[in-house]
Amino acid sequence: MEKLLLLGAEAIAQGAIDGGMSGIYAYPGTPSTEITEYVQNNKIAIERNIHRNWSANEKTAVEAALGMSYAGKRAMACMKHVGLNVAADPFINAAITGVNGGLVITVADDPSMHSSQNEQDSRFYGKFAMIPMLEPSNQQEAYDMAYESFELSEKFKIPVLMRITTRLSHSRSGIKRKEIKSENPLTYPDDPIQFVLLPSNARKRYKGLLGIQSSIEEAAEKSKYNKYIDGKDKSLGIIACGIAFNYLMENYPENNCPHPILKIGQYPMPYSLLDKIVNECDKILVLEDGYPFVEEQIKGYFDKSGKITGRLNGAIPRDGELNPDIVGKALGKEVKQFFKIPEIVKNRPPELCSGCAHRDIYTALNETMKEFGKQKVFSDIGCYTLGALPPWNAINSCVDMGASITMAKGAADAGVRPSVAVIGDSTFTHSGMTALLDCVYENTPVTIIIADNATTAMTGGQTSPATGRLEQICIGLGVKPEHVRVLTPLPKFHEEMIKVIREELLYEGVSVIIPRRECIQTATRSKKEQRVKAEEVTQ
């Protein structure tokens, strides 16, 4: 069969489709977005009508995937690492309920924070939930693991966590496919009370989860993704997790690494293999992208011998993603660099597209805020976060999805007047609605600007469940209709925007301003698509 050229994210999607998945649930977030997008455009997925719409947030995504698994079908939930914080509640509990059809939760971590607020390592969550984890080292493994992950989940009747990182997610390579499996039929769980986590029942289920730990460890020991590659020079042993294995091998182009290597691709950690390498070798270098997850566990608190090295002792930098040069340096190799970046090169930070509606909103907001003083605008996560950079410097916070409204509330409770939140339409449905309800409950004096561009723009223009219903949602949650104000953010309405913003900033209660204009990226794209369609019709 012809090889497919796929991103790591796409390889997971193809593997899941070929592995018999019936539904994917996700909220877009770099670097995980392309998994779901691939399923949305895939022929087999369309033919089979695999569920592939976006969810309101990561928590609803994991819960829906769990529901599909309850019904016996294979389901996947996808998110970026910080999304797993949002979904932590159902994620941990799904390990207790167990699953019926295979349930795989795929999380893309972002070491080096290419596009994120932090670098957290999802393997800690996997260990916390005590479930098996898969961590591919390359695109082919990403495909194979996704394909096999449902079976692994069904074998142990618990969810499986699949962990990838930005680099693998957004790098392309040729993939060999496997035979396409059919979907599971509808079935119900054997034990009808399994999914009811009342304390008495949860205790029983938890014991069950503890009881299978040794078998999932054994599965990891035997897994083909955990490999012990022997080497003559035992002065050093190298443990390489996931993609770190590739950076290691890059330093030995002829596959001639003289040291024993333990390649880890499946967790819980393969303890007997770890035992072997730690006992056999004088020193150990741990290579892992993300946190020192393996290193910490094998080092233990009292080992001060210095035998085990890695991120904790500075052999590898504590933060940032790995690369072949960092690994080479830790192995004592010389990094050759012939040229420096000339001084003439200036920084080029990202910025709002020219013509973007957010520009007009910030211009109007900045001008109005001049009358009220600085440091009172709380923002959220999306394209509009770029308003923190010059020339606007318009916003003063960006913490997590939905935090703008709740932080503005806390500040207002502390006496800040006016207290302003800027949030996008998609982020508002993700985590802003409950925050707004808190404000309504106490009639907190906050002004919430929902910058409505009719899409989830930052991740490339995905649909959002709130599109076209924002006013209704706000009024439904209890905002007074006369304080829900819709604007058109365009330079020609500049004065009018200022007038409305000023009025609402002066109001001692909850007000919502909705500046509405479609993201120009999605608008241009849909115009182009219409044109191509029209041409096809006329031809």
Next chain:
Amino acid sequence: MKADIILSGVGGQGIVSIAATIAQAALDNNLFIKQSEVHGMSQRGGAVYSHLRISDREIASDLIPLGHADIIISVEPMESLRYLPWLKEDGWLVTNSTPFINIPDYPDLKSLHLEIEKFPNHILINADEIARQVKSPRSSNIVMLGAASPFLEIPIENFEQAIGKIFGRKGEKIVELNIQALHAGREYSLTHQKEKV
């Protein structure tokens, strides 16, 4: 055969299509490929790059080690210099001479061109102008691909086929125009490369 390529430019300038075209051509040649790219926020007018590695042997890392790139292909002059730490001692710098100015302190263009011309192995090509000449003003990225093609050990027919596969959905005419852009870039590069030797 092995080529480590860095593609650079500004978000939205089409380096992803250059990467996709080379990758497709390499795949059709039964070569191994690894191509890593930047998604997300930095695409909004920020500096972007892609590491592309092709080889007849399996490739380990998705990232190119420092000092190992055979070629930097840039659709913008200043961005060609940002990735110099990756370039081999005798590597090639192939860049568009037309700047993309979206920052207030963009350097003086003449000095920038002088900096590029310091490299014995460089091709500085006005890809925007050439794209206009072949009546395909939006194909300046494919002109750049053409300009880089003599340095990649992949037959030109494979690039043509790859363009067919990648742009095929947009219609016959778009494919045709891009193939012309490819050849125009290649011609320029071949004549200027000779001048230097």
